[in-house]
Amino acid sequence: MKISHYFEFEDHVTGGIRESVAHQRKMLDRLDLRYTTEPTLDADVFHCNLMGPRSVWYARRARSRGVPVVAHTHVTAEDFGDSFRFTNTLAKPLKPYLERAYGLADALVCPSAYNRRLLETYTDVPTTVISNGVDREKLDGFESLETEYRDRYDLEPPTVFLVGHVIKRKGLETFVELARRLPEVDFAWFGPLDRSLKGRETTRLIEESPDNCTFTGYVEDIRGAYAAGDIFCFPTHEENEGIALLEAMTVGKPVLVRDIETFDWLEDGEDCLKVSTSESVSVSGSGSGSESGVDAFVSALERLEDPAVRRRLGSNAAERSEEFSLDAVANRYQSLYEAVI
Template sequence: MKVSHYFEFEEHVTGGIAASVDHQRKMLDRVGVEYTTEPTLDADVLHLNVMGPRSVWHARRARQAGVPVVAHTHVTAEDFGDSFRFTNALAKPLKPYLRRAYGLADLLVCPSEYNQDLIRGYADVPTTVVSNGVDREKLAGFESLEAEYRERYDLSPPTVFLVGHVIKRKGLETFVETAHRMPDVDFVWFGHMDRSLKGRETRRLVDEAPKNCTFTGFVDDVRGAYAAGDVFCFPTHEENEGIALLEAMAAGKPVVVRDIETFSWLEDGEDCLKVGGGDDGPGDDVDNDASGVDDGPGDDVDGFVAAIDELRDADRRAELGANAAARSEAFSLDSIAERYRSLYAELA
């Protein structure tokens, strides 16, 4: 069996989608599935990861040639908005486009049950859930970097941290406001911060963050983030799955998340601490940096402060962190890899 495993915009897309594609290819290697990264019809299955215009064209050609098409549903209008400048404006026309694009597939691969529920409203195409997974090998030896990264960013335990692109949808305002409310605790967000792609509100929040809230920008070794951080705080409003969350859990870090449907598989008080989702009201149309999300200062900050206060206790952190690590075992690449060989075999 040979698979054409194509990732449109591969040279430009970073973050969770790029990590997912990397994970998929590692899993294909593990189960011995031959693949090419070129979009070719000289394959038994065409697997598309981002349904851009080229992918849509190749999907149409594949259907005409009788080659089964698998499409990953990394992108939804709900997840796309509130990310970078102008994404709010683009989110509305994106949905009808994705409906047509996803409708060209023979099978849609969804990273979570929440994403699957969303996608059922996009296209009348069979769906299956396959987690993006967590690459434990990428984290190997992270503990050795603790002293280096704590010193580099002047961090003292217990450090509250987050990993990923700095975007408002991920709960930026809640993260910053919680730091304001807890001046004796270090908060740090490890991840890209390209100011030219950010709306005014995002830039303002970063610029006006308190001294105990650090934005590192890109870090050369993401393991350093998991070494220096003690409590993974993820106040995101919308997520298809959350690879950084899985990585934090695999690293044995206690996690605090917003209580949204995406994280329904996590048990509050056992796998994590959850803070109520709340009703955020209308989005910030002026900022053009949101998609109906306005996580204002009163948005569940009390809950995040209380959860982090609970995790000042080292024993409680250790307990939740151990539970998180055990829960993450089901998301290892070894546990998921066989799913791809099976679904390709069913289609080919």
């Protein structure tokens, strides 16, 4: 079996999609499956990770030649908005484009049950849920970086933290407002800032954040983020799965999430804390505004001040994360490829 495992715009796309592709290729290596990263129809399966125009071109030709097409559904119109500059404008026409593009596949790979439910409104192509997984080996030895990264960013425990691109959709307003409400607590968001790609509102939120809210920008060793952080606070409004969440769970950090459909698989009070909030948001530039529901996040963080609560939730989270290891996920790819062939 030979797979054309293609990632269009590979040199430009970062974040969760890039991590997912890296995980997939590690799993293919473990399965000892032959694959090329070039788009080619000289393969048993054409697997595309981003349905750009070149991927669509190859998918059309693959179908005409009888080569089965597998497409990953990393991108939806729902999670495209409130990301980078112009994405809100593009989100509306994106859905009909993706409906046609995903419709070219013989099978769709959805990273979560929530993502699959969304895709069922796009096309009737068969779907399979396969987690992006978590690369546990990548996180080995994270503890050794605690002092270095706490000192570098002047962070005192318990630090509330988040990992990933700084974008509004991931709950930027909530994160900043929490830091403003809890001035005695350090907040740190580890991840690329890419200011040239940010919208005006996102830039304002970053620039006007309180002193106890640190935006680190890109960090060369992501293990440092998990070493320096104590409470993983993920107030995202929309997510297909969330690799950073799985990583935080893997290293035993207690996680606090917004109670959205994506996280239905998490059990509140057992392997996380969930916060139910209104989606209505209003944060003033003067720092005196408020976000509906932010009080619930404050209350949850106050519960997590107790080290015993953090240890219990973190331990349960680590145990739950084992089902997302690359070893646990890998065989699902082999089964999928055999099925489409």
